Amino acid sequence: MAETETFPDRKRGSGVKLVYDLLRDEILDLVLPPGSTIDEVQLAERFGMSRTPIREALVRLAGEGLVETLPNRSTMVANIDFLNLHTFFDALTLMYRVTTRLAATYHQPAELNAIRQHQARFAAAVEAQDALAMIASNRDFHAAIAEAGRNPYYTSLFLRVLDEGRRLLRLYYQSFDDRLPREYVDEHEAIIAAIEARDVELCDRLAKAHADQIVRQIQKFLTRDRRQSLPL
C-alpha cells in the first residue's frame, strides 16, 4: 500500500514551489519515467490544491525542458534524446571547463568552503554506495563551482546540463547495481586544489579530463552488448 502524503497548511504563494520542486526531483530521479504523462487533476488532488498552481509549476518545468506540453493534449515528462547525446556531452565538457576556469579566477574563500562541503557529502555518498545521494551531491559540487565563477549565463546553462546528466547517471547506476567508482572523489579533490591555487590552465585540463571520464563511462554503458541478457 502506498504511503499517503500529507501536505500541511501552507502559506499563500508556496504551493507552486512545492509542486515544482517535488515534480522536478521526481523527474530527475526517474521516479517519473521519461515519456510518462502527467495528469493535472490527479496532481491537484494529491497536493490538495486547485489546478491553477499545478499548471504554473508545469509551465515552469516546460520552460526548463523537463516537461513537454502538447496543445490541448496531455503534458508529459521530457524524453531523453539518446540520438543526440553528443550535443549533451559537448555542452557538458565545455561548461565543466569554462566554469572551473572562472572559479579559479573569481572564487572567494566562502565559496571554496561551500565547494568543499559538497565534496565531503559526495565522498560520503560514494563511501556509503548511495547512488542517489552521490548523483545529487556531484551536481551540487559542480553547481557550487559555477557559482564561484560568477557568470549567471554559464551557471544557468550548466545547471540545465547537469540536470539532464542527473537523469543519465541515474540510468547508468541503476543498471550497474549502483556500484560507484572512487576515482571521481580524487579528481574532485584535484580540481579543488587547482581552483584554490588559481591555476586556470590546470583547472581547464582537470575539468576536461573529468568530463571525458564521465562521458566515457556513460558511453560504455550505452554501447555495451545487451544480447546475452535476452531470454532464449
Place this chain on the structure above:
Amino acid sequence: MAETETFPDRKRGSGVKLVYDLLRDEILDLVLPPGSTIDEVQLAERFGMSRTPIREALVRLAGEGLVETLPNRSTMVANIDFLNLHTFFDALTLMYRVTTRLAATYHQPAELNAIRQHQARFAAAVEAQDALAMIASNRDFHAAIAEAGRNPYYTSLFLRVLDEGRRLLRLYYQSFDDRLPREYVDEHEAIIAAIEARDVELCDRLAKAHADQIVRQIQKFLTRDRRQSLPL
C-alpha cells in the same frame, strides 16, 4: 491619442502565445523600459482576455529572465545589470565562437540559405538605417548560425544572450541617433564564407573578432564622457 489595438477572435490556446510574443518584443525593443511594472489587469483588458493566460505568459517570461516576479507584489521588466556586463560579454563571445565553429562542421545547404537570407535582410536594414530591423535581423542571423550548429544547449543559451544584447544594442543606437555601422555587413559575409568552406579555425577567429568589435562598441558607448551634456 493612442491607437486602439483590436485582437480578433482567436483560437483556444493561442492567447498565451500572443501575449508572450508581444510582451517579449516590447521588452526587447525597450518599449517597456527595464524596471517598469507590469499590471496583469491592465494587460487582460488590453488583450480582451482574463488574467489566467496573461499570468502564464508572465511565468514564461520570468523563466527566461525577461521579467522578475516579487511574491505577492508586482512583476516588473527585468533590469539591465550594467555592473556585471563583463559576464555578458564573456558569454556572448564564447557563444559566438562555439556556434559558428559548430555551424562550419554540421551545416547543411538549406541552413546556409536561411543564414544568407537573414544576412540580406540585415544588409538592407543597415542600408535603410533602420535600427530596429537591423538589430532584429542581426539576432536572427546569428540564431540561424546556431541552428546550423545543431546543439540545442548552445542554441538556447545563445538566444538568451542575444536577446539581452538586443536591449543593449537598442540602447546604444538610440543614443547615437541610430547611425548604423557598415563593417558588420562585411564581417557577416566573411563568416558565411568561412562556414561554407567548413573552415573551423577561421570561423573561430572571425567570430571572436566580430564579438570583440561589438563588445568594444558597447563599451565605448558606456564609458563615454557624458559631462558636457549636463546643464550648468
Place this chain on the structure above:
DNA sequence: TGCATTTTATTTGTCGACAAAGTTTTGTCA
C-alpha cells in the same frame, strides 16, 4: 467482422469570483 460515424466521456484552456497580502489614504494623538 471491419470500418465509418455519432455519442459519450475525459481533459485542457479560460473565465469570473473571492480572499490574502500589500499599499495608500485617512484619522488620531502627542
Place this chain on the structure above:
DNA sequence: TGACAAAACTTTGTCGACAAATAAAATGCA
C-alpha cells in the same frame, strides 16, 4: 506638524465552474 494606527483600496494567488478540444466508446452499416 509629524509619527503612528486604522481603514479603505489595490493587486495577487487560488479556487470552482464551464466550454472547447481531444480521446474513447457506442452505434450503425456493409
